[in-house]
Amino acid sequence: MNFDQSLAIENNENSNLAVGQNIPNPFGANSTIYYSLTEAAYVTVTFTDVTGKVVKTMTPGNMTAGSHSLNVDGSDMAEGVYFYTFTIGDNKVTKQMVVSNK
DSSP states (O other): OOOOGGGSOOBOTTSSEEEOOOBSSSBSSEEEEEEEESSOEEEEEEEEETTSOEEEEEEEEEEOSEEEEEEEEOTTSOSEEEEEEEEETTEEEEEEEEEOOO
């Protein structure tokens, strides 16, 4: 089995972006991710499975500075481990989440 190095969990402490762990985790149908920006930015979020396949993309878009939340519907995702990556410009923050029994 080859490990895809792009799936490593990243956390850029010097970025404009702070991302919390999804709550609840593990989750079935719905979970919330809280994040904050120190300045306005365009935000995208990708969800990948353990093989690196993108299974979902969410685009909150242009967000103002401050605290925000993103509601994730996991009802269309199979049980398993996933990674979510918030991207603003060249900055990325990746966290792990688990989808369990629905």
